[in-house]
Amino acid sequence: MTYLAASAVIALALPACSAEQEQPLAGALATPTDIDLDWRDTRPGVAGHVLEFATEEAGPYTVLRYLAPQVTHYRHPDLVPHTTFHYRLRAYRGPVSRPLQTGLPDGISFTWTDRSADEDGFLLEIRRRNSDRYDPVAVLAPNTTTTDLVTLPDEQHASYRIRAFVLGERSNTVRLTTGE
Amino acid sequence: MLARLRTLTVTTALCVTSLLAAPHAFAEVEPGGWQSVSPGHTVQERGCGQADGLTFRLTCATASGDQRAERRYATYTGGTRQFEGYFRITSLSGTRISLKQTFNESAAGPYFMLAVERGGRLYAVHGGTTLSNAGTVGATVRVNTVHQVGAEHRTYINGSLKHTYASPGGSFYDKLGAYRTNSGTGPATVEWSGIRFWRK
Numbered sequence: 001m002t003y004l005a006a007s008a009v010i011a012l013a014l015p016a017c018s019a020e021q022e023q024p025l026a027g028a029l030a031t032p033t034d035i036d037l038d039w040r041d042t043r044p045g046v047a048g049h050v051l052e053f054a055t056e057e058a059g060p061y062t063v064l065r066y067l068a069p070q071v072t073h074y075r076h077p078d079l080v081p082h083t084t085f086h087y088r089l090r091a092y093r094g095p096v097s098r099p100l101q102t103g104l105p106d107g108i109s110f111t112w113t114d115r116s117a118d119e120d121g122f123l124l125e126i127r128r129r130n131s132d133r134y135d136p137v138a139v140l141a142p143n144t145t146t147t148d149l150v151t152l153p154d155e156q157h158a159s160y161r162i163r164a165f166v167l168g169e170r171s172n173t174v175r176l177t178t179g180e
Numbered sequence: 181m182l183a184r185l186r187t188l189t190v191t192t193a194l195c196v197t198s199l200l201a202a203p204h205a206f207a208e209v210e211p212g213g214w215q216s217v218s219p220g221h222t223v224q225e226r227g228c229g230q231a232d233g234l235t236f237r238l239t240c241a242t243a244s245g246d247q248r249a250e251r252r253y254a255t256y257t258g259g260t261r262q263f264e265g266y267f268r269i270t271s272l273s274g275t276r277i278s279l280k281q282t283f284n285e286s287a288a289g290p291y292f293m294l295a296v297e298r299g300g301r302l303y304a305v306h307g308g309t310t311l312s313n314a315g316t317v318g319a320t321v322r323v324n325t326v327h328q329v330g331a332e333h334r335t336y337i338n339g340s341l342k343h344t345y346a347s348p349g350g351s352f353y354d355k356l357g358a359y360r361t362n363s364g365t366g367p368a369t370v371e372w373s374g375i376r377f378w379r380k
Contacts, residue, residue, distance in 0.1 A: 009319070033341075053339055057340070060266070060374060062266065062320055062321070062338055062339075063319065063320065064323045075341055076339060076340065078340045078341040078342070079326070079337060079339055079340060079341070080336055080341070082212075083339075085339065102320070103311075106298070106299075107299070121318075138316055138318070139316070139318050139319055140317075140318055141318055145194060147317070149299075150297075150298050150299030152299075
């Protein structure tokens with residue numbers, strides 16, 4: 001019973017909706033029109049996060065970026081002044097595979113087999129030269145089995161993989177109003 | 181297990197309180213005195229352009245002539261206008277397709293054109309400025325434009341200011357869809373959603 005009470009006190013002491021320690025999303029105004037977002041998520045199996053924003057609490061939310069699991073910070077820059085922004089984070093999980101690659105005049109064509117039945121989509125992930133991690137570079141609809149990537153110079157000699165991803169639970173929502 | 185449930189219950193209560201306490205939300209960006217408006221529109225299909233609701237297709241790779249499928253909204257003169265919409269490119273075998281235009285009716289030409297290159301680069305056709313690389317196939321992108329007629333036209337991509345352009349006075353109108361630019365070519369399919377307008 002004592003433990004129950006302590007849990008309740010801890011939850012009340014934290015900002016609204018942030019008591020789930022797995023996904024505490026925090027935000028702050030770095031300048032009147034730049035918002036910094038930070039989080040930490042070390043749960044096993046988490047393959048990355050989707051960061052979303054909206055200017056109405058009920059949405060619609062727009063994806064800002066799919067981010068590798070090592071990424072724990074994002075700056076949303078040059079924002080609309082005197083506007084309230086809402087942010088939330090969503091973890092995703094899923095297996096990776098090596099796609100077949102075919103060269104194109106302006107990029108690379110990828111082909112793979114869809115072995116998952118319930119994916120929310122596929123991520124094409126890239127590991128650039130001199131990088132020690134894979135970052136999402138394209139988001140594809142469920143049941144997709146091919147895509148073309150128009151490559152930038154540092155993407156032509158990189159390593160690629162495909163992830164069938166499933167979205168997980170949403171984080172707390174961070175609400176901040178820009179100034180200026 | 182009980183402790184865990186208790187913690188979650190308290191947290192949920194806090195979330196609900198937060199929602200209830202939130203002030204009335206305004207969708208439009210930038211401060212002050214916006215009034216929602218609903219301008220009428222016509223649909224324009226030229227060449228291999230096909231419009232189906234808010235889905236716009238260029239079905240050919242023709243690199244010349246008028247190839248477009250668009251909505252043309254009603255003309256406005258003076259004041260400040262705001263446009264908001266979300267687009268998603270569902271296929272782009274071609275390149276350099278204009279997605280959104282602010283047309284200067286007084287000068288009989290496009291004044292601001294937001295276009296996409298194969299690969300996802302969003303750019304301003306006049307001047308070539310890169311606005312963002314967010315226009316990849318499958319990604320939903322939010323666009324807000326604020327046009328102070330006779331002063332300035334600002335473009336926000338996913339909430340961030342990406343382009344500012346001096347504006348003359350006169351009559352203007354908004355267009356959206358898929359439009360082959362002079363150096364562009366289809367095929368392309370673009371889906372727009374959440375189209376809203378305000379004035380002040």
